[in-house]
Amino acid sequence: MLAPDILLAAVLNGLMTGAVYALVAVGLTLVYGVLHIINFAHGAILSAAMFAAYFASLAGVDPYIALIGLAPLFFAAGYAAQRLIISPASHGDDQNVLLVTLGLSIVIENVLLTAFHSDTRSIDVPYGFASVDLGFAFLPLPRVVAFAVACVVSAALWIGLHHTDTGKAIRAVAKERYGATLVGIDVAHVYAVTFGIGAACLAIAACLLLPSYYVNPRVGEAYVLVAFTVVVFGGMGSVPGALIGGLMIGVIESLTGLFFGESLGQLGIFVLFIVMLLLRPTGLFGARA
């Protein structure tokens, strides 16, 4: 039997990872909730953001500071991608959107591969191996920061969605597209803003991940499959569901890894994912499907 403090440490570690999963998933779920599409380019955008953060750090900008510039930059890129590529190319057909975002992900991922090859890179920051001592467990400092920032960003998003005009417009479009058009909401603009927010969340997640993680052109893929799981788990389109789902998935991964070995840690997630999709596609929190 495992000692309780090892178990507790594993749970805490899982929560730290889970916070980043939650951040990646929030972007995905928001786009799904509003546009009713799954953005298959999510993982590729995360890889691109990690490369951006990587090169910022090579240029001497700390990832935590690069975050301030990269988030708006990716917001703009996401806004433009939806407005100029995804929306016109898919002619309003959901199956087309599926393929267009898949096409975008192929392009982004392979352009990264062409430009930077498949080498795995990482950065060296002075706090990379620093840790926080809780008395019974050590937590790596970068992951504690990631946890804290992810929580702050999610809270800000929550407040923004409920107390600003744009946030209310986003929720209105998510609930009733035609009704929103009738009261004068610019739906195309809201779509693009939502997409932009999703991309900005990824830029933030990328900056948080970089100090303790590596980057290569396919790094986002692993995260995005996890994010899909989180989104399905928490209910497609539900922001609180994505947060709680992200944290839970982080813990599940950490515990599966502890009991069955590292390589099967992710397997637990996918099995859970398939079971969830088959049995309860509306998610644990039963979001509007």
Added chain:
Amino acid sequence: MSAPRAFAPILMILALGAALPFVTSSNIILNGMVTTLIVALAGYGWNLLGGYGGQFSFGHAAFFGTGAYACALLQQRCGVNAWVAFASAITIGGGVGFIIGYLSFRSGLRGSYFALVTLAFAEVFRIVVNASSFFNGAAGVLLELDARPGNFQFASRAAYYEVALGLVGVALLSTRALERSRLGAYLVAVRENENAAKALGVDTLKTKLQAISLSAAFTAAAGAFYVQYFLFINPELGFGASISIEALLAPIIGGLGTAFGPLVGAVALHELGELTQWLLGSLPGADMALFGVFLVLIIAFARGGILGLLSRLGRGVHGMAGEVMP
């Protein structure tokens, strides 16, 4: 369409194709054609379900890899004859398709949910095979070289090419036969409006299950042939995302839901790949990046793919681009 008009163009094109080795004996060309035909065959599988049935799978690698691994392991571990292993691999692939289809269609998964669950299945297969010593883990399975026709191994590229062409021919003829069958009509009805099809008395679950089993069997055949040709398979080659993507690119670029679409698309992809390599040298990923651009352009401007474009230009060969999706 009468039977001769439906099948004659296919037989003519297959006969023309079969003559290729008599025109060129270049191993580079024949090798390129064999890999193109493998992609086309996987694409034929995808097209049955995605093109005719409207169910977009993002994880056909699950079937490709199953076919390849089943074929290789049956020979290596059980000493089964290669041809028997090949046929069994196709059956096993179809069975896996049935199981995945049963689980997902019974739960009513459609559209993006279906795409997601197939993607997840392929990924689970990849991780399991990668981690398990029974499948030889990440190292993959190597088949022993023993070039005898009785062993489904040939000394010449031309023989491999003819066999691959034969398999694609079977897929083409089956697709055309499906178009003319009741099942094909049901499938198109499901694609166009599933609820309406159900209301008219079509057993939609059964229809989709038949489609996914057939679809998986063809893609598994592509995987099994792959392993007979390269004598090697590993988790990334068998279950990786790239084969799932190529299997859907070929029919979409060629012409979704048409009998010739996957073949035309696979040839176009191959030529596009060669062209990128010729222009840019062997940059990793450059060809795939271009395929992605091509995919977005096709969806934006030519939903019917290359065949759709041809028929719109009024130069479509009759019976070849006759029933392109709108």
